[in-house]
Amino acid sequence: MGIVPKETIEVTAQSIGITNLSPEAALMLAPDVEYRVREIMQEAIKCMRHSKRTTLTASDVDGALNLRNLEPSYGFASGGPFRFRKAIGHQDLFYTDDREVDFKDVIEAPLPKAPLNTEVVCHWLAIEGVQPAIPENAPLEVIRAPAENKIYEQKDVPLIDVRLPVKHVLSRELQLYFQKIAELTMSKSSPALFKKALVSLASDSGLHPLVPYFTNFIADEVSRGLNDFLLLFNLMHVVRSLLQNPHIHIEPYLHQLMPSIVTCLVSRKLGNRFADNHWELRDFTANLVGLICKRFGNAYITLQSRLTKTLVNALLDPKKALTQHYGAIQGLSALGHNVVRVLILSNLEPYLTLLEPELDAEKQKNQMKSYEAWRVYGALLRAAGLCIHDRLKIFPNLPSPSPSFLHKGKGKIISAEPRKRKLSADSSENQSPHKRLMITTDGLRPEDHTGPAPMHVDKPMGNYNPPQNSVQPSSSEQASDGNESESRNGKEKERGKGRSITMKAILGQIWKDDLDSGRLLVKLHQLYGDRILPFSPSTEMSVFL
Amino acid sequence: MDPEQVDEFVMGYLKKKGFNSAAKHLQESLHNNNGSSFSSIDYPNDPELTKLIRSFSQSENDPSRYREGYSKLRSWGYNSLDLYKHELLRVMYPVFIHCYMDLVGKGHTQEARSFFNSFRKDHEMVHLRDLQKLGGVLAPSHLQEMEFARSLRQSKINIKICQYSYDLLIQYLHRTESTLMLGIINEHINFQVYSGQPNSASDDIEAVTIVGSFHEIADHVNQKEIHWGLLEDSLEDRLEKTGGLLSDSEKGQGESKAGDDSKKRSAEIGKQGSSTKKLKKDKAGAATTKVARQETSTVLSSMPRVKPELAMPVMSTDVEESILEDLRNRVQLSSVAMPSVSFYTFVNTHNGLNSSSISHDGSLVAGGFSDSSIKVWDMARIGQAGSCALQDENNQTVGVNGRRNYTLLVGHSGPVYSATFSPPGDYVLSSSADTTIRLWSTKLNANLVCYKGHNHTVWDAQFSPFGHYFASCSHDRTARIWSMDRMQPLRMMAGHLSDVDCVQWHPNCNYIATGSSDKTVRLWDVQTGECVRIFIGHRSMVLSLAMSPDGRYMASGDEDGTIMMWDLSTARCITPLMGHNSCVWTLSYSGEGSLLASGSADCTVKLWDVSSSTKLTKAEEKNGNSNRLRSIRTFPTKSTPVHALRFSRRNLLFAAGAVSKHSS
Numbered sequence A: 001m002g003i004v005p006k007e008t009i010e011v012t013a014q015s016i017g018i019t020n021l022s023p024e025a026a027l028m029l030a031p032d033v034e035y036r037v038r039e040i041m042q043e044a045i046k047c048m049r050h051s052k053r054t055t056l057t058a059s060d061v062d063g064a065l066n067l068r069n070l071e072p073s074y075g076f077a078s079g080g081p082f083r084f085r086k087a088i089g090h091q092d093l094f095y096t097d098d099r100e101v102d103f104k105d106v107i108e109a110p111l112p113k114a115p116l117n118t119e120v121v122c123h124w125l126a127i128e129g130v131q132p133a134i135p136e137n138a139p140l141e142v143i144r145a146p147a148e149n150k151i152y153e154q155k156d157v158p159l160i161d162v163r164l165p166v167k168h169v170l171s172r173e174l175q176l177y178f179q180k181i182a183e184l185t186m187s188k189s190s191p192a193l194f195k196k197a198l199v200s201l202a203s204d205s206g207l208h209p210l211v212p213y214f215t216n217f218i219a220d221e222v223s224r225g226l227n228d229f230l231l232l233f234n235l236m237h238v239v240r241s242l243l244q245n246p247h248i249h250i251e252p253y254l255h256q257l258m259p260s261i262v263t264c265l266v267s268r269k270l271g272n273r274f275a276d277n278h279w280e281l282r283d284f285t286a287n288l289v290g291l292i293c294k295r296f297g298n299a300y301i302t303l304q305s306r307l308t309k310t311l312v313n314a315l316l317d318p319k320k321a322l323t324q325h326y327g328a329i330q331g332l333s334a335l336g337h338n339v340v341r342v343l344i345l346s347n348l349e350p351y352l353t354l355l356e357p358e359l360d361a362e363k364q365k366n367q368m369k370s371y372e373a374w375r376v377y378g379a380l381l382r383a384a385g386l387c388i389h390d391r392l393k394i395f396p397n398l399p400s401p402s403p404s405f406l407h408k409g410k411g412k413i414i415s416a417e418p419r420k421r422k423l424s425a426d427s428s429e430n431q432s433p434h435k436r437l438m439i440t441t442d443g444l445r446p447e448d449h450t451g452p453a454p455m456h457v458d459k460p461m462g463n464y465n466p467p468q469n470s471v472q473p474s475s476s477e478q479a480s481d482g483n484e485s486e487s488r489n490g491k492e493k494e495r496g497k498g499r500s501i502t503m504k505a506i507l508g509q510i511w512k513d514d515l516d517s518g519r520l521l522v523k524l525h526q527l528y529g530d531r532i533l534p535f536s537p538s539t540e541m542s543v544f545l
Numbered sequence B: 001m002d003p004e005q006v007d008e009f010v011m012g013y014l015k016k017k018g019f020n021s022a023a024k025h026l027q028e029s030l031h032n033n034n035g036s037s038f039s040s041i042d043y044p045n046d047p048e049l050t051k052l053i054r055s056f057s058q059s060e061n062d063p064s065r066y067r068e069g070y071s072k073l074r075s076w077g078y079n080s081l082d083l084y085k086h087e088l089l090r091v092m093y094p095v096f097i098h099c100y101m102d103l104v105g106k107g108h109t110q111e112a113r114s115f116f117n118s119f120r121k122d123h124e125m126v127h128l129r130d131l132q133k134l135g136g137v138l139a140p141s142h143l144q145e146m147e148f149a150r151s152l153r154q155s156k157i158n159i160k161i162c163q164y165s166y167d168l169l170i171q172y173l174h175r176t177e178s179t180l181m182l183g184i185i186n187e188h189i190n191f192q193v194y195s196g197q198p199n200s201a202s203d204d205i206e207a208v209t210i211v212g213s214f215h216e217i218a219d220h221v222n223q224k225e226i227h228w229g230l231l232e233d234s235l236e237d238r239l240e241k242t243g244g245l246l247s248d249s250e251k252g253q254g255e256s257k258a259g260d261d262s263k264k265r266s267a268e269i270g271k272q273g274s275s276t277k278k279l280k281k282d283k284a285g286a287a288t289t290k291v292a293r294q295e296t297s298t299v300l301s302s303m304p305r306v307k308p309e310l311a312m313p314v315m316s317t318d319v320e321e322s323i324l325e326d327l328r329n330r331v332q333l334s335s336v337a338m339p340s341v342s343f344y345t346f347v348n349t350h351n352g353l354n355s356s357s358i359s360h361d362g363s364l365v366a367g368g369f370s371d372s373s374i375k376v377w378d379m380a381r382i383g384q385a386g387s388c389a390l391q392d393e394n395n396q397t398v399g400v401n402g403r404r405n406y407t408l409l410v411g412h413s414g415p416v417y418s419a420t421f422s423p424p425g426d427y428v429l430s431s432s433a434d435t436t437i438r439l440w441s442t443k444l445n446a447n448l449v450c451y452k453g454h455n456h457t458v459w460d461a462q463f464s465p466f467g468h469y470f471a472s473c474s475h476d477r478t479a480r481i482w483s484m485d486r487m488q489p490l491r492m493m494a495g496h497l498s499d500v501d502c503v504q505w506h507p508n509c510n511y512i513a514t515g516s517s518d519k520t521v522r523l524w525d526v527q528t529g530e531c532v533r534i535f536i537g538h539r540s541m542v543l544s545l546a547m548s549p550d551g552r553y554m555a556s557g558d559e560d561g562t563i564m565m566w567d568l569s570t571a572r573c574i575t576p577l578m579g580h581n582s583c584v585w586t587l588s589y590s591g592e593g594s595l596l597a598s599g600s601a602d603c604t605v606k607l608w609d610v611s612s613s614t615k616l617t618k619a620e621e622k623n624g625n626s627n628r629l630r631s632i633r634t635f636p637t638k639s640t641p642v643h644a645l646r647f648s649r650r651n652l653l654f655a656a657g658a659v660s661k662h663s664s
Helices: A006-015 A023-050 A058-067 A103-108 A144-154 A172-187 A191-203 A208-224 A229-244 A251-266 A278-296 A301-316 A322-334 A337-359 A367-393 A402-423 A428-441 A446-450 A465-474 A477-496 A500-543 B003-017 B020-033 B047-057 B064-078 B082-105 B109-135 B140-145 B147-154 B163-175 B179-188 B214-221 B235-242 B248-260 B263-284 B288-302 B317-328 B379-387 B389-401 B611-623
Strands: A084-086 A094-096 A119-126 B157-162 B189-194 B341-347 B353-358 B364-369 B373-378 B406-410 B416-421 B427-432 B436-441 B446-452 B458-463 B469-474 B478-483 B491-494 B500-505 B511-516 B520-525 B531-536 B542-547 B553-558 B563-567 B572-577 B584-589 B595-600 B604-609 B631-636 B644-647 B653-658
Touching: A006 A023, A023 A058, A023 B109, A023 B500, A119 B379, A119 B631, A172 A191, A172 A208, A172 A229, A191 A229, A208 A229, A208 A251, A229 A251, A229 A278, A251 A278, A251 A301, A251 A322, A278 A301, A278 A322, A301 A322, A301 A337, A322 A337, A322 A367, A337 A367, B003 B020, B064 B082, B064 B109, B064 B163, B064 B179, B082 B109, B082 B140, B082 B147, B082 B157, B082 B163, B082 B179, B082 B189, B109 B147, B140 B147, B157 B163, B163 B179, B163 B189, B179 B189, B214 B531, B341 B353, B353 B644, B353 B653, B364 B427, B373 B379, B373 B416, B373 B427, B427 B458, B436 B458, B469 B500, B478 B500, B478 B511, B500 B542, B511 B542, B511 B553, B520 B542, B520 B553, B553 B584, B553 B595, B563 B595, B584 B644, B595 B644, B595 B653
Parallel strands: B157 B189, B341 B653, B353 B416, B416 B458, B458 B500, B542 B584
Antiparallel strands: A084 A094, A119 B341, B353 B364, B364 B373, B364 B416, B373 B406, B416 B427, B427 B436, B436 B446, B458 B469, B469 B478, B478 B491, B500 B511, B511 B520, B520 B531, B542 B553, B553 B563, B563 B572, B584 B595, B595 B604, B604 B631, B644 B653
């Protein structure tokens, strides 16, 4: 049987009013109809080819009918190719969708837009054989091109068609690689494997075509997975690896990456479980931000200013959660000491007054809140300390190295303690060794410690510091050694029975020292120049926080 | 076997065949001799003969015999020795189509159809398009009507086959008594038996095309002599005489002198100038590019020169000057020095752009549209407007206000299938489905002449390299040569078996090449109107043609994406260029002929290094191998099929195409 069954002939005959068509006639007609249809299609295909098209349209069939001196088919000159629909319940039956249209609607419908006029636009498809990367051109395959040349060079003999991938920019291997990496990032089940993947990401050449896909992937996943702490952390690791890879030119994609990174830094909530150590994630991300600014800050002048603006806004908004403040502080401190000095230290005073009630265990009953406050506090401390240390490093000749040693020791204790203490219970016992410690080190400031009140974050207190600090250098090296050993003892004791309140007090003290010395340092530096040098020890210590 | 039995068979056969009187005579004589006389002949003793006679007596009209015979032959062929298999399988296709046509011819439509469908898979890979055509043949009358089928029926197919394969085949046919198959093979296949080892399967291109009796004619036609050399006293010639190596200072010199002198004298002076300069150059040490130029120029000058057969139009001195200037400034291209490609993209064509072309200097772009209009853009003007930022805005607002950036040429009454520029760019020639060719002036923006003569849609029209003359080709299977000042065609080239789809002039104007839906390319002598070459090898409709600037080679592109490089003198395919996977719409040689650019519906422009091949050919000829040229670069467009390509005289490549929205 041909394509045209005799039933079709019969139906067609009926439709044009021939009722007495004999079955033999239909049978005879069917093959001839098929032949004629094929003939017309053959001509129509010629018309299609000469119209430089690869899709057959109704106008081609009309052209073919015209070539045969036949009447064209009316009512199909839609321009585009036909959309056939499958008839429900029949396998091979198709029809063109011909909806009934209300005449009124047609009349009342607004005039359609005039079709755009035909234009010619010009662009360079290639310049001396190289395709410029302009939007008019198809995306280039960066990696494949040199490889091909190599092949051609190697085989000078006549080559058999190496077909270039045009539409699929990514090679199969790269696709697989991307899938694998994405899988690993999402799965979290095999940290070892993921580590290896990160190493590969950070070192493999030839990953460049994947960069847009990765940036997309990261942006998508970060916005989707804010509750999934591990995923976020993994994603940031991926970002870091991408940044580290020397073969990747990530610059054009930074603008896509930055929002996700900043999200991981200052989002209110990262992860949904209590155990999620989002602080770590924020620290890590802050590092990333610092890295990016260092590398691309010069090329993109607005990058850092925009970033700091975002972060400072987050920091100075009292409505924002403390976690966000923490992220902002970490981010700012990662951007360098100038940023800290200008943006944090200048806002330190009002900020601390805000923070104070949160830090006070008595006022702030919510443990979580107070914990967060301490975290923020620590971050501030660190930022300010680092800043001052850096400031002081500018002056090359420190008069006495010993004080720095001394304070290093002290610093260690203090830095170690607050963190441990946070989770441990209070104990008043600790107070004594620390008191001692403080007394011995800062022999001339009994007044500081006489006050049993844990919190003295008052500004006036700072005023005492300059004299106190100026005395510090006088303490001998032996004393410092002694202090260190003592402090170690103290530390061990504390481990046994950490006590937050006292430590808070001490911390507050030290913090204030630090803070005030820093602030003063800036001020004093302007005022006194070299005489500020004695303060250096107190900042050295903060390095180790 | 009994003699009586034999007599019966003979009687039956004669009756069946309608030889009634012969049968009567036989009967009479049998009666007269009482069955004794025939025994004197020893035919009953010859077993071969009895078998033959017996087979004749079987009912010949049984359609199932075709299927049986063919499937037996097929399974035998597929089980034959590997070394000879491909040669034997080559026999299958003609047997298959003739079996089918026999069945159709005898009116067994059903059986023919089922036979065709069950075995067509075997041949689809190579002969898909032929099979599609034949699939429509369903009644005896169609066999007569269809050109293709008729030519197949009337002619014999030549098959080259080695001695052993031939013996194998004949042995098999005799052994199995498949007289039907034997009959078909004898009737339709002409074996060219050669001694020695069988050819390898792939290299025999002719095996894949069956174009009726073409091969014999083609072999005959291709014996004719052609002169593919360039014209005497062409501009290139003159340029060489003046010394293509003029440096800038020399050029100034040459031109200042040429200004007041006649052409020939300026040439001489230029020559002198260049020779003195050459001395200086030698002292300074010749630059590599210069050396390259010298090489190519010597190659060009060593080419034979021919006299024009047509009266050549006189070129105005201005035009001549500008062309010479361009030729002097031509960039030398090679596989290491790639051209720049400027792409003109048509937007908002609404699927109506049928053809486009670019003038020789790339400044004008013409589009032929299915709404019968022709639009011409002056890219030089648009480019200027675009370069000034201020004007650009104005331009856009103007565009919104409805002023067009193009010149609209209206006159045709059917889809315009080609619109091409004359070499200086002052005329546009368009051809249309309304069977006319129209000549337009780009200066006056008006229709000058309407040429009527074709009986059907005119697919293509092309100016000769020197203007004035043009060639057209049409659905009426003819190509015609016209001159601008005559209403009637000067020559008519008939011979193609199907539509003539594209036409191209030879650089020396003495020949035109035509590509056709019959899958052949022909070369015609313009003076005599005779076909002087037939190029057989394409597997589908030929869509584009290009002639190398030295006039020795021709490239043709087809519907499947294959490009063939032909040597005009031998009519052999040097090599097929494979790489495109869709229609090759356009081809263009670079100015010095070292690169070939091809544009395709697969949205790419490819550059092919054809200089290496032409150098290699001599070595290749010795080896007897066909080499494949390499594609040196592919430039993908975003989603724009490439409709037109043109190397400017300075070797800048221009490309044009309409952006296609649905690029899936």
